Amino acid sequence: MSINLLNKDFGTQDKCIAYLEKLRWDKKPKCVFCESTNVKKRPKTMRWHCNTCKKDYSVMVGTIFEGTRLELPTFIQIMFLMINAKMGISASEIARNTGVKYQTAWMCCHKIRCAMINNELRLEGLVEFDEAYIGGKKRKPKKSEENNANLGGGSVTTKRGRGAPNKVPIVGVVEKKGKVYVKIIEKLTSRNLLALLKSKVNTEESIVFTDGFKGYTHFDEVVEHITIKHSESYGKGVKTVNTIEGFWSILKNGIKGSYRAISKKYLPFYLAEFSYKYNSRHLRKDALAEMLKNAVKDESCLLNYKPKGNPKEIVYRQKKQKKVVS
Numbered sequence: 001m002s003i004n005l006l007n008k009d010f011g012t013q014d015k016c017i018a019y020l021e022k023l024r025w026d027k028k029p030k031c032v033f034c035e036s037t038n039v040k041k042r043p044k045t046m047r048w049h050c051n052t053c054k055k056d057y058s059v060m061v062g063t064i065f066e067g068t069r070l071e072l073p074t075f076i077q078i079m080f081l082m083i084n085a086k087m088g089i090s091a092s093e094i095a096r097n098t099g100v101k102y103q104t105a106w107m108c109c110h111k112i113r114c115a116m117i118n119n120e121l122r123l124e125g126l127v128e129f130d131e132a133y134i135g136g137k138k139r140k141p142k143k144s145e146e147n148n149a150n151l152g153g154g155s156v157t158t159k160r161g162r163g164a165p166n167k168v169p170i171v172g173v174v175e176k177k178g179k180v181y182v183k184i185i186e187k188l189t190s191r192n193l194l195a196l197l198k199s200k201v202n203t204e205e206s207i208v209f210t211d212g213f214k215g216y217t218h219f220d221e222v223v224e225h226i227t228i229k230h231s232e233s234y235g236k237g238v239k240t241v242n243t244i245e246g247f248w249s250i251l252k253n254g255i256k257g258s259y260r261a262i263s264k265k266y267l268p269f270y271l272a273e274f275s276y277k278y279n280s281r282h283l284r285k286d287a288l289a290e291m292l293k294n295a296v297k298d299e300s301c302l303l304n305y306k307p308k309g310n311p312k313e314i315v316y317r318q319k320k321q322k323k324v325v326s
């Protein structure tokens with residue numbers, strides 16, 4: 001969909017409401033509180049009245065649009081910007097593009113991410129399973145290492161990834177040429193990995209590819225499992241974990257390129273955003289219509305996804321850009 005079409009179809013509040021009503025109820029409007037079909041539209045407003053429970057409501061109640069301060073055309077423009085930004089787009093950039101305040105843009109993006117969560121996904125076929133880490137501050141160098149460096153003994157080695165503090169392990173499951181599911185995992189134990197495999201993969205109909213990480217050894221007991229040993233050779237043909245590696249690179253570069261800081265509390269929502277966009281990559285011009293379908297589903301409502309954790313626990317922070325003097 002182009003910007004022109006966006007303005008034509010979603011240019012006014014009334015057009016947006018009419019679209020959402022058709023999408024949510026088709027021709028059978030019902031009460032959002034008691035599901036009664038004995039409802040009538042209030043004349044000259046976009047609100048409905050239920051004759052059974054006597055409550056008033058609009059089509060936005062119980063969806064991600066509930067309680068928004070934004071006009072719907074702006075909300076849908078933001079949705080359009082988000083789903084078209086493959087590598088992510090920051091709330092400040094959205095604020096600049098649409099003329100809304102940063103806080104409002106941030107909240108709107110958060111609501112849209114809620115509609116991108118898909119916990120129902122089950123994968124099958126040729127499936128790759130892999131773990132990765134988000135963030136992780138550089139380890140503080142030990143005294144001895146600092147002294148060594150000062151004496152000209154080479155640079156101080158402090159690393160990211162495994163062994164670095166504050167890193168968050170995530171696990172990705174992806175069908176070759178298909179869909180991806182990503183989740184934060186508290187501990188990378190065989191038991192947790194096996195539980196995730198069972199809940200997300202149709203083990204009867206799948207072959208699972210992993211690297212040689214010892215946490216995957218028990219996969220053999222429940223599914224046809226092929227281990228690709230990076231130390232011997234990188235896999236050939238379908239015997240690779242290249243699909244998930246490709247997704248990790250989109251995710252990590254996207255986070256690095258677009259966001260200033262992400263806390264552990266909100267990381268699941270960013271993972272949902274990147275997975276959703278990856279999974280709907282074939283939709284092209286239908287992507288917005290598909291997104292709106294999710295947006296009016298009852299289960300997309302913000303209240304269902306209370307972020308857990310401490311917002312100050314930052315897992316990723318953008319490095320300060322060096323000023324270029326010309």
Ligand SMILES: [Zn+2]
Pocket residue numbers: 031032033034035036050051052053054055
């Ligand atoms: Zn009712």
